[in-house]
Amino acid sequence: METVFNPYILHVGIIGLYYAILASSWNVVAGMTGFATYSHAAFASLGAYVSALITLYFGLPILISLPLAFFCGALFGGLLGKLSLRLNGTYLALVTLAFSELFRLFLTNEDQWTRGALGLKVPLLWSDSENGVVAQKIAALMIFGVVLVSLMIFIRRVRRSRTGLHLRAILSDELAAASLGVQTEKLRVWVFSASSAVASLAGALYGHYLGLISPEMGSLSQMFLILAMTILGGMGTWLGPVIGALGLEILSEGLRDFGQHHVFLYALVVLLVFRWRPQGLLGGRR
Amino acid sequence: MIRCQQIRISFGGLQVLKGVDLSVQEGEVLGLMGPNGAGKSTLFNVLTGVHSPDSGTIFLKDQVVRLRNPATAAALGIARTFQTPRPLLGLSVFENVAVATADHDLAIRCLQKVGLQNQRDRDSGALNLMDRKRLEVARALALRPKALLLDEAMAGLTAVEMEEATSLICSLKESGVAVVWVEHVMGPLFRTCDRIAVLDQGRIICDGTPDVVSKNPEVLRVYLGEEF
Ligand SMILES: Nc1ncnc2c1ncn2[C@@H]1O[C@H](COP(=O)(O)OP(=O)(O)OP(=O)(O)O)[C@@H](O)[C@H]1O
Ligand SMILES: [Mg+2]
Numbered sequence: 001m002e003t004v005f006n007p008y009i010l011h012v013g014i015i016g017l018y019y020a021i022l023a024s025s026w027n028v029v030a031g032m033t034g035f036a037t038y039s040h041a042a043f044a045s046l047g048a049y050v051s052a053l054i055t056l057y058f059g060l061p062i063l064i065s066l067p068l069a070f071f072c073g074a075l076f077g078g079l080l081g082k083l084s085l086r087l088n089g090t091y092l093a094l095v096t097l098a099f100s101e102l103f104r105l106f107l108t109n110e111d112q113w114t115r116g117a118l119g120l121k122v123p124l125l126w127s128d129s130e131n132g133v134v135a136q137k138i139a140a141l142m143i144f145g146v147v148l149v150s151l152m153i154f155i156r157r158v159r160r161s162r163t164g165l166h167l168r169a170i171l172s173d174e175l176a177a178a179s180l181g182v183q184t185e186k187l188r189v190w191v192f193s194a195s196s197a198v199a200s201l202a203g204a205l206y207g208h209y210l211g212l213i214s215p216e217m218g219s220l221s222q223m224f225l226i227l228a229m230t231i232l233g234g235m236g237t238w239l240g241p242v243i244g245a246l247g248l249e250i251l252s253e254g255l256r257d258f259g260q261h262h263v264f265l266y267a268l269v270v271l272l273v274f275r276w277r278p279q280g281l282l283g284g285r286r
Numbered sequence: 287m288i289r290c291q292q293i294r295i296s297f298g299g300l301q302v303l304k305g306v307d308l309s310v311q312e313g314e315v316l317g318l319m320g321p322n323g324a325g326k327s328t329l330f331n332v333l334t335g336v337h338s339p340d341s342g343t344i345f346l347k348d349q350v351v352r353l354r355n356p357a358t359a360a361a362l363g364i365a366r367t368f369q370t371p372r373p374l375l376g377l378s379v380f381e382n383v384a385v386a387t388a389d390h391d392l393a394i395r396c397l398q399k400v401g402l403q404n405q406r407d408r409d410s411g412a413l414n415l416m417d418r419k420r421l422e423v424a425r426a427l428a429l430r431p432k433a434l435l436l437d438e439a440m441a442g443l444t445a446v447e448m449e450e451a452t453s454l455i456c457s458l459k460e461s462g463v464a465v466v467w468v469e470h471v472m473g474p475l476f477r478t479c480d481r482i483a484v485l486d487q488g489r490i491i492c493d494g495t496p497d498v499v500s501k502n503p504e505v506l507r508v509y510l511g512e513e514f
Contacts, residue, residue: 019410076313082364103457131294145395154364162388165377165381165383165384168376168381169377169385170376170378171376172374172376172377173372173373173374173375175336175356176372176373176374177374177385178355178356178357178360178387179334179336179359179360179365179366179368180356180386180425180428181357181360181361181385181386181429182357182385184355184356184357185355208475263379
């Protein structure tokens, strides 16, 4: 019991779930619909800052700021989808990358509201000291868990619906799908919007869990971590991104004891997985 | 049923369609021929909302329609096949058709019509060229089209297969679909079509019954040396 309810292990679990939510929601756009965007970490950061600013400056409770963060992610995600309607492949990657970096630079240089690169102190999910650290972490773990499980159920239902068939059609051939009556433009905006909303919600929760956020939350290294987790687990599969995210997070923590060799071992494991399973751990399944 | 007027389109300075007029009635089969690069597929792309024309008007049942994208065209009942088949890889043959219709029985009937019912559960990527062309037609039919644009359904088929395809087109005609049929293989075209239009370098140079077209001097010039 003591090892499981050790705050450090709980913390690793929570961060793992955070990345699982990000990887799964990114997988919906990139793996299941075929639009590789590079703005997902930026949306997590957007959500974190929106929720933080709302609680800090308007004094609203987290229970209200979370849905607002979700809504902002949906709005800006949909807008980005709409603006990039005619873009695919490399162009889409560049536009979303630019959006992501612009947002990060904006946050870094803005110091009146967000304190720039110093980072912003954010109200915690629970005001301190009421229950013990362990109880708080267990509660946080459950919240992230509920979000992840709801997301996974939702994704599964969508995949088995007609919309899911249409998304697979778009993934395969956007023009052919459209010529069969699939509303490719509408679905694209919808998928961008939904996926960004989930990222923003996850980011907001993450901020209120840690109590401190910085513009680096939306950095490209975070984005590439999400990407690596998704690909490692199996792009386009249902459960792959969750396995990839939890796996890489646990691996990276587990290797910490190896000190400076940790990055090397980490890279080695990732390379070995790709050597034996180029499609990702669950690749080939749906 | 479907009519277009003075369609013009150019790509980076190259004028591909230079004022094309064309019309097809319900239950009519219009053959569209023309040498390589004449603009036949481009015209189909305009009529299905893939490209918006620089100028010109499209009418469906005498109503002006603006085709914002291919999905709009499909929803209005304009279906097409692609010259190079574009099966939705990763989807089964049945799923390919099901993308176009939520009606399970209709999807099955469309597969039966083209003779693909026995391969319905195969991955569409596993089909050979002939079956891919069949799938193109089955998917288009699943949209319950008012107008059907066929881009080279026969190239590469054997004589028997061509007969099958021809009788399929005739059965569509009976159900009242307006068919525009692009084909380089002229035998079936001249035997089946009510009317034939010839496109050359972005212009319709002749539009009439097969008989009239086969004797038109300008058509003979374009197709110099080819047998009718
Ligand atoms: N999207 C495009 N961008 C640039 N040029 C194009 C585009 N689509 C077609 N063209 C050009 O338009 C001309 C007509 O092409 P199109 O495919 O319509 O000919 P076609 O009559 O279908 O010929 P074929 O019998 O070989 O299929 C060609 O010169 C082609 O290169
Ligand atoms: Mg062509």
